[in-house]
Amino acid sequence: MSDRPATDRSDIRAALGVADGSLSGEQRARALARLQATAGGRRALEQQELVVRALRAGGPLPSPGLRATVAAESAAPARAPRTRWRASSPGASGLASLRGVASAFVRGLRSRPRIAAALELGTRPATAPAPPVLAARPGLLAREIDGVAFPNWARGDVTPSPPLTWTPTGARSDRLNGRHADTVFYTDGRQRIAYTIIAGDPLDPPPDARQITVAGRRLWMVRDGQREVVVFTRQGHTCLLAGRVTSRHHLERLATWRSGHSDF
Numbered sequence: 001m002s003d004r005p006a007t008d009r010s011d012i013r014a015a016l017g018v019a020d021g022s023l024s025g026e027q028r029a030r031a032l033a034r035l036q037a038t039a040g041g042r043r044a045l046e047q048q049e050l051v052v053r054a055l056r057a058g059g060p061l062p063s064p065g066l067r068a069t070v071a072a073e074s075a076a077p078a079r080a081p082r083t084r085w086r087a088s089s090p091g092a093s094g095l096a097s098l099r100g101v102a103s104a105f106v107r108g109l110r111s112r113p114r115i116a117a118a119l120e121l122g123t124r125p126a127t128a129p130a131p132p133v134l135a136a137r138p139g140l141l142a143r144e145i146d147g148v149a150f151p152n153w154a155r156g157d158v159t160p161s162p163p164l165t166w167t168p169t170g171a172r173s174d175r176l177n178g179r180h181a182d183t184v185f186y187t188d189g190r191q192r193i194a195y196t197i198i199a200g201d202p203l204d205p206p207p208d209a210r211q212i213t214v215a216g217r218r219l220w221m222v223r224d225g226q227r228e229v230v231v232f233t234r235q236g237h238t239c240l241l242a243g244r245v246t247s248r249h250h251l252e253r254l255a256t257w258r259s260g261h262s263d264f
Contacts, residue, residue: 010049010081011034011035011038011040011041012044014031014035014044015031015035015039015041015044015045015047015048016048016051017031017043017068018031018032018035018048019045019048019049019051020048024238032045038224038225039117039119039120039224039225040116040117040120040212042116042206043114043116043117044145044209044227046047046114046116046207052261067088113176113177113179113181113198113203114203115203115204115205115206115231116206116237117177117183117236118176118178118197118198118203118240119224119227119240119242120183120194121172121174121176121183121194121196122185122193122194122196122227122240122242122243123185123194124174125170125172125194126169126170126171126172126185127170127171127172127173128149128170128171128173129170129171130167130168130169130170130171130184130185131150131168131171131184133152134149134152136206137149138152139151139152140152141168141184143171143182143184144182144197145180145181145182145197145198145199145237146199146235146237147235148197148234148235148237148239150168150182150195150197151182151195151254151257152168153165153166153167153168153186153254153257154167154168155226165188166186166187166188166193167186167187167188167214168185168186168255169185169186169187169192170184170185171183171184171185175259176198178200179198179199179200180198181196181197181198181199182196182197183195183196183197188250191243191244191245191246191250192243192244193241193242193243193245193251193254194240194241194242194243195239195240195241195254196239196240196242197237197239198237198239198240199236199237199242200237201236202233202236202237202238203238204236205231206218206220206222206229206231208222209221209222209231212252214252214255214256215256216256217232217254217255218232218233218258219231219232219252219255220232221248221252224242225241226244226247227243228241228242228243228251229241229242229245229246229251230248230251230254230255232255236259239255241255243252
């Protein structure tokens, strides 16, 4: 996987060029391959596609200057809106209106976490030791978000068979647009996965994910570079399993694991 930042200015410029059609042919293919290689790149493309759709709904495609402004808006931290904007041409008021629409979309995207941003958490190192087993419920670990606890897969659970042997090795806590997000890391031999639970209402699944149903549970499958990813919900909370595994069926099985508890 690339060592470059998850999202940088060139990602945003490439995403805007792909979204608004200003890149074509070989240039577009290279930009699209770059963006799809990382979660941050895919998020940048998704954001710019939303902005372009908003602009198209309200007027002509943005000029190069306006596109640069929108790109800067999406890359910069949230700030108070400007109170003045000087019109320089008869059509400037229309562009100002479109810019306001684009900025509102970008601010909205910042206010609601995206799955792509959550996926990045599983690529970061653990900052805390593995949580212990919950004494009253040995099928769970003593770490939870809003009552949704992480599973204990290290005890050789016989349901389903063969036994699960994924051992928790560490954990971390993060914030996603003000929401609490916890991640526990598990290993099984050379395989390593990250299990992330996000507080608050469930998030929209990735737009390029494939939906399947396994053991009565809806799962969304997608790839993040070399990692397999499954997205699902528990008690109305978004959960992510992501890692380099020998088969994506490992993640399907873990996502549909039951231990006799109603919260799974």
